[in-house]
Amino acid sequence: MAKRIIPSLNRILVEKILPPLKTNAGILLPEKINMLNTGKVIAVGPGKLTRDGKPIPVSVNEGDTVLLPEYGGTEIKLGEKEYHLFRDEDILGTFHD
Structure with missing residues (x-):
């Protein structure tokens, strides 16, 4: 049975x-080169509620690639996969082609 998480309010999964830890040629890359903390939006909540x-809809959509803060978020494990829940205001930005 597959489980799906639907975030509450203004939270984003x-x-x-x-x-990558090494190039196609097999050269190991130092960790400092891979400092960019990015993620793919899996699910979004309906947004915060006004009085x-x-x-109030969240600022990202499912499938967006986002820039994440170095720390924060709530770690969630579903089977072998690991996810993180962030609040909308914690997302630092989105990547566009």
Whole structure:
């Protein structure tokens, strides 16, 4: 049975993108080169609610590639996969082609 997490309010479920540890030629890359902390948005919540009860949508969409803070988020494991939950305001930016 597969499980799916749907974030609450303004939370965003992210799967971190792990940088390659070596090149195609087999050269090991130092960890300092791979400092960019990025992730793929898996699911988003409906957004925070105003005083009137209307949702304020989150700023990212499912499938977006986002820049994450170095620390923070809540780690969640589902089977072999590892995810992180962040609040919308914790996301530092999005990548666009």
